[in-house]
Amino acid sequence: MGKKKEEIYQEAAKLFQEKGYKAASMRDLAERVELKPSSLYSHIGSKEEILQKICFDNALQFVEGIESIEEKDIAIVDKLKALIKLHISIAIENPTSITVFNDEWRHLSLPYLDDFLALRKDYEQRFKGIIKKGIEEGVLQNIDANIVLYTLLNSVRWVHYWYKPKRSITQESLEENILSLLLNGLKK
Amino acid sequence: MGKKKEEIYQEAAKLFQEKGYKAASMRDLAERVELKPSSLYSHIGSKEEILQKICFDNALQFVEGIESIEEKDIAIVDKLKALIKLHISIAIENPTSITVFNDEWRHLSLPYLDDFLALRKDYEQRFKGIIKKGIEEGVLQNIDANIVLYTLLNSVRWVHYWYKPKRSITQESLEENILSLLLNGLKK
DNA sequence: GTCTATAACTTGATAGAC
């Protein structure tokens, strides 16, 4: 990928994050990469093409991550730990694009929207499968698998909104704290 | 509030939820309430006025809710339970406006944006205060208060995205399950 | 690959008749 093209994608992600996809204009973007708006189109096909790349790149990262965890020969609880860590590390490594992935996918047009939702559904089903197995094995509390799935996903999906790497908390201790809270509970 | 005005606010919330504030047009809205676009302005002042009402009405519901919980003479753990239930019930009672409140507040213009953020900050500080007291008293695990605050908020803030009241799960059992997960942990 | 110019369209909101 050309250097300018890469710059455009990166700045677009920032812009989409700050203003939202719809409110971010190609004029804004052009200004940030020091080009006239029309010149953007020598590098990219359309505004939505940028959104597509961001959404699907992130979706694939999650799908690949869960596949590799599924294959591992480890205890269910450790698979869940690995999944939660996967979410935290993806969110912290690339907070900008993960925000767009989380919040702006709905502006995808068909058929991309359907493809995206299918990928997401697939991911959630795999995640739920691991939870269900843990309940069956008796190592997890017998809580509705959907509730566990979405409570875990949600609690971890927005870490990047408030966690700043420069703070006193390291990523390691962040992971430990969240894992302790989710696995052992808030009560002493 | 006039009947038509009420209808406009309600449909606007739905529309903002479905498409996002920026992508939802006054023409869309007019069509839904069976008016010509210009006629909307006999009932409302502007598009943003609708957003303001949605955001501040919800924010005040949370602030009033936490004030009433603070005043109660009950154990810290019970205050936390009450807070989590507050979030769940607000989200389920009015899923449409809570989505707009959650996701679209950033399209508020100044000075409303600052007012809104101040309200939110105030709420979070109060919530964090309760958590800190629980840690001091020794009834909660010694986990960073920010991590607890945001993990709780996030896990519960998006319940309405996946919980459908018509499902087999009642609101009561939903609350019990989420509370059990957050307070006692996922592990058996 | 960048520019100027502009097409084709959508946006929120207003003026003024009825």
Added chain:
DNA sequence: GTCTATCAAGTTATAGAC
């Protein structure tokens, strides 16, 4: 209070010179 007509500004994207 609803309408028709319309404005002014903003949108993505393209055409074609250099």
